[in-house]
Amino acid sequence: MSLDADISALIAWCSSRNVWIDPRLRIVAGPHGVAVYSRGTSIPSGTTLVRIPRASVLSVKSSPISHLIPASPYGRSAQLSLALALSVELANGEMSAWHGYLQSLPRDIPGLFWAGATSTRGDSFTTGWLAGTEAAKLLANLDDEIEEYYRMVARPMYEQLRISRPSLQDFRHVCGLVSSRAFLVDAYHGLSMVPIADAFNHIQDNHVHIETDFDVCPECGSLRQCPHDDDTGDGSTDDGDDDQEDTYEMVSNRPIPAGSEIFNTYGETLSNAQLFVQYGFVLDVNENDCITFSSVELAEVLGGDRVPDQLLNSLTALPWDDMVDSELVYVDGSRRFCINSDALISHSLWLLLALHLLPQIPEKPHDSLIRDLENAFHHQLTLERCIGTDSEVVAPTPPVLDDEADAASSPNLYGIIPNMARLLVSLCRRRAEALTGCGKSSEELGDIFDSLPVDGNPTRMAISLVLTERSLLDSCAAAWESAMRATR
Ligand SMILES: C[S@@+](CC[C@H](N)C(=O)[O-])C[C@H]1O[C@@H](n2cnc3c(N)ncnc32)[C@H](O)[C@@H]1O
Known part of the structure; x- marks a missing residue:
């Protein structure tokens, strides 16, 4: 029929x-x-x-x-x-x-x-x-x-x-x-x-x-x-x-x-x-595309030192309003560890990495920890503004601390962002290596993609997923490499 x-x-x-x-x-x-x-x-x-x-x-x-x-x-x-x-x-x-x-x-x-x-x-x-x-x-x-x-x-x-x-x-x-x-x-x-x-x-x-x-x-x-x-x-x-x-x-x-x-x-x-x-189908452009990282993948890059789940959960639930000004981080409602379709990392991933890099977290009072994280983030925003200008990149000055006690107990917030960038670049590179695409380069995949029928071809759809994910990982790594360079 x-x-x-x-x-x-x-x-x-x-x-x-x-x-x-x-x-x-x-x-x-x-x-x-x-x-x-x-x-x-x-x-x-x-x-x-x-x-x-x-x-x-x-x-x-x-x-x-x-x-x-x-x-x-x-x-x-x-x-x-x-x-x-x-x-x-x-x-x-x-x-x-x-x-x-x-x-x-x-x-x-x-x-x-x-x-x-x-x-x-x-x-x-x-x-x-x-x-x-x-x-x-x-x-x-x-x-x-x-x-x-x-x-x-x-x-x-x-x-x-x-x-x-x-x-x-x-x-x-x-x-x-x-x-x-x-x-x-x-x-x-x-x-x-x-x-x-x-x-x-x-x-x-x-x-x-x-x-x-x-x-x-x-x-x-x-x-x-x-x-x-x-x-x-x-x-x-x-x-x-x-x-x-x-x-x-x-x-x-x-x-x-x-x-x-x-x-x-x-x-x-x-x-x-x-x-x-x-x-069994894909859209030509999909702004919901993202790359998620499992706790196993994260542990491979961060090592065995786990940030306590409870602490991370309570911090990711905060509003983090200043993150809307960032071109590297976005606030992810579902609080996943991921990179979105604009190659920005989720706030949960940023917080996980920042907490991993801050020393003595469990001993810190919650308020002071939040202040450190906010300061580190403001430092990153300053860096982002430097990257965006045509003028020669100027390393921003570390944040000014309120009083001497703060200064004595404060970690080196200045060093967090380049270290975070290093970890992110490594996370992206590892993931990109796992995207083998049957051993083909992105150019080769592009040629195969172009040669296949447009409608309902599973190989074409699978290749489009690989190419999108490779491109997101490359863009994310490149953006954080720029941040790393800006701090030199
Ligand atoms: C719920 S059915 C929709 C009706 C379907 N077209 C049919 O023939 O009965 C879902 C299926 O429709 C097709 N489909 C739905 N939306 C599509 C889209 N935007 N592009 C391509 N295929 C689509 C896919 O094969 C999908 O598995």
């Missing part, structure tokens, strides 16, 4: 299951599979465009074999449980209550690791391209976990149910469908396949989003009072408010121009590494 025929069958199934689709929408075949467009009229913000009855989603709870599937609330285990429920429905073919929806799902998901690293389109791909990347970290153990779940849980279940047994490759494909399409809808259904809501493609600056009442009864899914509420203890149910609709909705959050593609966002903060691993 063609994609157009699949879409017609999907729409017929939706109407049989009371999935309401605003007539101003068109569901069509686009360059990335199914896509949703507006027709000839623009649509204002705040419009409900799709209503999906809660009973029509496919979840572990709504699956006919829910009593046999180990349910998990979130994470990879929730994805695997849903993949098992979905694989059984797919194996049931036309007998499945979701058949009209399931037949519209893609049969090939190139470049999506959940579905198996190779593609039936014949792209030859090796995960070697990803060595040392953020994507490689996210993929850790994925292949093995899928295979183990298939052997230990899924295959015995297929045998018990006496259905035609999906192969490991079939199961991987179903895992890919779950990874790239499922929504966490509420406390009862949890991770679910949501027809039509999953037809929208992704953009960061989205037009629509899903709205659900998340806090339903986790036992029976009721939106109202139910026998599982223990507040009243009387086991009564509330049959009132029958108008309250049990639906999930796709709602516009900005005006949608006439005749344009309507996008959802799969997450406003998703980096290309996350999009690649979970959805």
Whole structure:
């Protein structure tokens, strides 16, 4: 069947299951599979465009074999449980209550690791391209976990149910469908396949989003009072408010121009590494891209002397308002140790390095430690201003201390920044070495990238991740080398 025929069958199934689709929408075949467009009229913000009855989603709870599937609330285990429920429905073919929806799902998901690293389109791909990347970290153990779940849980279940047994490759494909399409809808259904809501493609600056009442009864899914509420203890149910609709909705959050593609966002903060691993595509430019450092990587450069976690956590939670003036550091809301898409280091990483370089930290009173860190940071800002000028770089004078006692107990703040720069350059160089790119230089990778098809080629996407990460590491190291030179 063609994609157009699949879409017609999907729409017929939706109407049989009371999935309401605003007539101003068109569901069509686009360059990335199914896509949703507006027709000839623009649509204002705040419009409900799709209503999906809660009973029509496919979840572990709504699956006919829910009593046999180990349910998990979130994470990879929730994805695997849903993949098992979905694989059984797919194996049931036309007998499945979701058949009209399931037949519209893609049969090939190139470049999506959940579905198996190779593609039936014949792209030859090796995960070697990803060595040392953020994507490689996210993929850790994925292949093995899928295979183990298939052997230990899924295959015995297929045998018990006496259905035609999906192969490991079939199961991987179903895992890919779950990874790239499922929504966490509420406390009862949890991770679910949501027809039509999953037809929208992704953009960061989205037009629509899903709205659900998340806090339903986790036992029976009721939106109202139910026998599982223990507040009243009387086991009564509330049959009132029958108008309250049990639906999930796709709602516009900005005006949608006439005749344009309507996008959802799969997450406003998703980096290309996350999009690649979970959805099998990357954006041309992604300001969420970043390079994160694990505690193991940091320990390799900093040595065994650990900064106490509690101290670091309390310091990273402070506002650090002056950091907005920096061209080397930014305040990272999620407090990761990382380099962002502008090659700036996160404030958590800066504080970790500064604390590592300051002597006698545990003995210092908290206030005096904060003052030292602020002084060190102001010293860095002065340096940054020197780097930015055309005039010959002048080494700034060390900060003036309030009184003699301060002067006696103060560490050499002047020396912290060049030492921090040395550590950062070393951190960047080590990480860049791990980004082997199958032994290719960035020029060679650029040539291969240019020679590959633009759409959906996993090797092209993997190379773009390597090139972006190499360039961020080079820019970050170069900026801190300039800071180092400015202090000479
Ligand atoms: C939830 S589905 C969206 C509907 C999908 N196009 C389909 O054919 O059913 C997610 C998948 O759509 C594709 N996709 C979504 N947004 C994309 C984008 N901005 N660029 C490329 N592919 C995209 C990817 O294959 C992704 O795994």
